[in-house]
Amino acid sequence: MKKVVVAICGASGTVYALRLLSALVLQPVHIYLIVSDTGSRLIEMETGIQADGLISWLRQEVHFHEKAVIHPCGVDDFFTPPASGSFLHDGMVIVPCSMKTLASIASGVSDNLVLRCADVCLKERRKLILVPRETPLSLVHLENMTAVSRAGALVLPAMPSFYMKPRTIEDLVDTVCARILDHLQVDHSMGGRWGEEQNV
Secondary structure: OEEEEEEEOOOOOHHHHHHHHHHHOOOOEEEEEEEOHHHHHHHHHHHOOOHHHHHHHHHHHOOOOOOOEEEEEOOOOOOOHHHOOOOOOOOEEEEEEOHHHHHHHHHOOOOOHHHHHHHHHHHOOOOEEEEEOOOOOOHHHHHHHHHHHHHOOEEOOOOOOOOOOOOOHHHHHHHHHHHHHHHHOOOOOOOOOOOOOOOO
16 A cells, blocks of 8 residues: 655645545555645635645545545644654655745755655655746746755656647646656556557
């Protein structure tokens, strides 16, 4: 059973997080979910869903795998398992990842649970996927992305692809979430693959 840490931060694009979670719970996965304070406000602003009701909303929208578990973690709870290097998991995703969070990770700052878990991933050489959604990018942003890449993180910008001819916003979102799931090595049926018949 895979263990995955998912963090939602204060950048626009919370729909990516919701679609990712919707796909993850279809599998036997234990999810440690961290939502920053600004992330909570953005979820409500962009989707109308209250952050404290996110798991209930997911259960209404998706039929969970019988072994799927979502464990909510407080953003200031440094005693939760993923905060420790001794805790083994299969990867962490920060989606969306704000430029503030990216800069903090690049600088080694870990003053909340999202940053601490990211710092643990880097020091323990575990998979860390950062999904920024910002444009245009300043030189500071680019240098921070270079720094985290050198430290071992994977920067996977929320840049939807069009070669499979997406027809809806959900299709576009899925092109990004599919790449995240691929890097987590989690099975999914989101979209198609180049050279293969598109899933419908």
